[in-house]
Amino acid sequence: MTATAFYPIGTPGQAWGAAEVAQWRSRQVRHRSYADDVLSKIDALRSRFDVLEYGRLDYAPDSYPLFAIKSRDWQEGLPTVLVTGGVHGYETSGVHGALEFVDRHAADYAGRANLLIAPCISPWAYERIHRWNPQAIDPNRSFREDSPAPESAALMRLVAPLSDSVLVHIDLHETTDSDESEFRPALAARDGKPFEPGEIPDGFYLVDDAQAPQPAFQQAVIAAVAKVTHIAPADDKGEIIGSAVVAPGVINYALRPLGLCAGVTDARYRTTTEVYPDSPRATPEQCNTAQATAVCAAIDYALAHP
Template sequence: MTASTTAFYPIGTPGVAWGATEKAQWLSRQSRQRSYMDEVVSAIERLRARFDVVEYGHIAYGDDAYPLFAVKSREWDDALPIALVTGGVHGYETSGVHGALRFLDRHADDYAGRINLLVAPCISPWAYERIHRWNANAIDPNRSFRANSPAAESAALMQLVEPLGARVAVHVDLHETTDTDETEFRPALAARDGKPFEPDGVPDGFYVVDDSEHPQPAFQEAVINAVAQVTHIAPSDANGQIIGSPVVAPGVIRYPLRKLGLCAGLTDARYKTTTEVYPDSPRATPEQCNAAQAAAVCAALDFVLDRP
């Protein structure tokens, strides 16, 4: 059998993109495994005494409805630059969500009066509850930050951020690369699109994705150096790559962020990065992963604030 005709996923026909029937079958296999309200919204509510909390959208799939929240600096000053922090674009990437919340709780006060903070900790709550990459329509929100977005989660964040314009100086988008990327999510993507599945490795450690169209190597290096104090940095593979992309510096690869519709390409910020931790590593704990995400945010903000 050729790669295109070998069954590698339990839904669909190899080589044929999914239609409505296959997407419905996929959806029927998804189940709630944790609570957005109990684990995320409750933490946001505890921050209301120190920050402004904005409900910027509402997501509904059938009987499931979710308010979308962003946390803002209480003493917002239009004369200051803006730092955007996003997590949970992929709901299953747990430390993206809880790393953003950790930053708010433990570190954000250090930046009061220096930079405006806008933090959206969990952009895709349906997927957070189901520990999944896609939304209920089998759409990846992190390929959907573009005009007429097919993902309601992405469209809502775009609407929130659009009025801020060029004042966004830095954007840190918090992600994970997990073992299930290789065992579930990449096979599902290939099956959905009617393409062959090509196995790849999962890097053991933290790395970042720079913008190939506007690279900022010193900025990425500052993030890597800070996180290296918390957890280990992913090495390149035998081909000098991480997830199929050339390593341009220790722990750094590059993507065309806006062209791919990625969350980190959402703004015109000069400094932007996508973080990736590896929670399945025997060398890292959930606590380390959350701390690494928070350290990355702090390093990014410190780098920007140290420059005119």
């Protein structure tokens, strides 16, 4: 019996080749502007923070400069805080929550920590509201040696000289309804695997490092964010997105073996946030603020427990 197609590209049971990737890429439409939405906000921060271009993505006919924002009063000997957003370009609050943190809160840590914020790691995907880069590669499975994703490789080059000094790394993400309607079916089709429907959690949650968990740190972030937006409950299996809930709003992943951004340094405190913007109980503003609040809570805990 022939398998039923669940995605408009490819043949069920067969992984994509170059032709299918090209067909997928041809269907991607620019919906928003990296220059207008992100670069303009970074420019507005230049009077207060240092801004450096750490790479450039040339995806003809487009070219995207990659920027990181740094503490102007960078001091050797202080712990470093790494904040990343937009690894998946469609996860809007990851980008704008990072920028909100810089604008509203970063100055509070002057003289206490060196801050490095990369707010939009995947600008091509940001504009097209997608997880993948133009080669249908997920940057958040590509933080590894000889990375196939230039987005991931550029960030790894940026943080490599700082890795020993990074105390906390918080990577800002979203889980959306489109994960189930578009991105998971696309992933299964790309890899020639069957699509198995899942459940989208309603609320904020965190992903800790299964190989070096920091449960008290995760709970401090959850407690702070719970004042801004609701925390995702476990499903009927006691899971969130197929992983066991180990504490309210917390699951564990093997960050480094999976090539996830949150595993890119040896930071003692590492976490990935997941905001749910499609909830009727959350506004875009709440989602951005939840991300910024999570960053503050992560830094505050880490500085208090170095």
